[in-house]
Amino acid sequence: MTAQGWVDTLRAAVPGLTVALVIALASKFVSEHYGAPSMLLALLFGIALNFLAQDVRCGPGIAFGARTLLRLGVALLGLRVSFDMISALGWPIVGMIVGAVIATIGFGLGAARWFGFRHRFAFLSAGSVAICGASAALAIAAILPKDDKSEDRLVFTVVGVTILSTVAMIIYPALIGLFGFDDTTSGIFIGATIHDVAQVVGAGFSISESAGETATLVKLLRVSMLAPVVIVAAMIIRASASAPTEGERPPLVPGFVVAFIVLATLNSVVALPQAVTQVAQGASAWLLLIAIAAVGLKTRPQEILKVGKPAAALLLAETVFLAIIIVVALLLLPTPSP
Template structure:
């Protein structure tokens, strides 16, 4: 079986598993990386599949990120308001900076710390794999980062609805808090709609606004990687520029001026998720548990620290915004 067919098969299996009791709370991307890791470590990824797996991790991933832009419009960003956008941006930047600082403090390698920072501050697994196009960390780092954002995002998904009443958050404030701080889009939707229809819709829009910030974040990391490479005396071209992210921005612009029929949009969303799921399956197929265990528990503590920071910082900001 070719690598492309293998990743597509795993992605299809992940989609199917979501319909079974006990699996509905997990995104297919998360299920795919787990299946991929199990297959690689129990059966072994065939040598003949390596090229197709690499294609899924690179070309398929980048095309999926471009398509992700069709899930957001400028009008949706406007609904969040200047204050809401500023709050989301401040939360993102502060969380990213805090995570890198904490990573240095507890001795987590910068590439892995960057992936955990991106996944926590922006949009979970999608941000992890997009950021890795410039960070270029080992696949084990990607798997560890995805595991972190999955675990703590899931905790937030179940825990936030229990806190809404005690924190005195109305539907608008609760939606903004979920959208500004929970990791995955699916996790935001699940948690936000527990606060009612208005909270769910606003939380989703806030989260998609946060997803849009993936583009400038990845480009900034690419420029920083180039600067570090040049400063170390290596060739300036050593760190790639994520030009595909500009495609993401172009799709946001297109979606803002062209009305896509609901049926077509639903199909695009499903296709985008499926392609991202294939990319995560490929990551799993390249992940060696022995190397993952060698990372130790420090990155898990980093993920926990990042989660607690983004939850607390965004909540305080929502309270201040009123």
């Protein structure tokens, strides 16, 4: 796209982006004052105003927010991870996390048929549970082939994993005592099982400062799995596309995933100023919040309800599966050093 083309696109997007931004600001305000998850609030507020997506003035900006800002936000997540996490956690824990992510996605793909779903919703739901909740759902949805139910599946998944994350934030710290975990092991469990970063931080630090720090580190390792999972999925989708023309073939590696990897590598090999990483992380959080508001604006409530109880049951089954395999692995592994 030429420079003038970008200018025209941005000019047309201003009204819709303004609506999404206002929703994001309102969601953040309510979240900070009443404790509700900002992602969930942005989605619900957007759904309540979904009629604006049909307005010719707002439509282009809402579509721009749900696609372009989403990808920018995911790319900037790369600055939240670094290769140093591996040495900090130790290879047994790293192997456990990687194995749990793969196993949960495999479980979702295998169990989906029992719940009446095919591979698209299975991968979307299992990937969001296994990796990083709403952020993973947004990234995975960006590479999946689109159909008339794509937006509904995405919205349902974001709502589902956010609610499950909030419930887990409350329940998991209370359950940890049953297994006799110390603070370090408790932090690993929290970081390896709760879906969204904010709820991981909340649950971890509710136990102790060391548990919170460990939980955050483990969670960021799960976030780093986003790039390889999306790359492998994109390659499979590209290879299985039925007789596409050259222009219709999905990219081998999505551009936003390349940016994620480049930024993660940069964060690993260069000592970036803390101010830079904080600004980038804040920008990522706001871009994703605006994007999810835009997704909500594009969603009709009656279509979400059609996804139904089987989808909720599948999300719950994937969440329980992940928790069980992490508990078993932690009971079998040597106790990590704090």
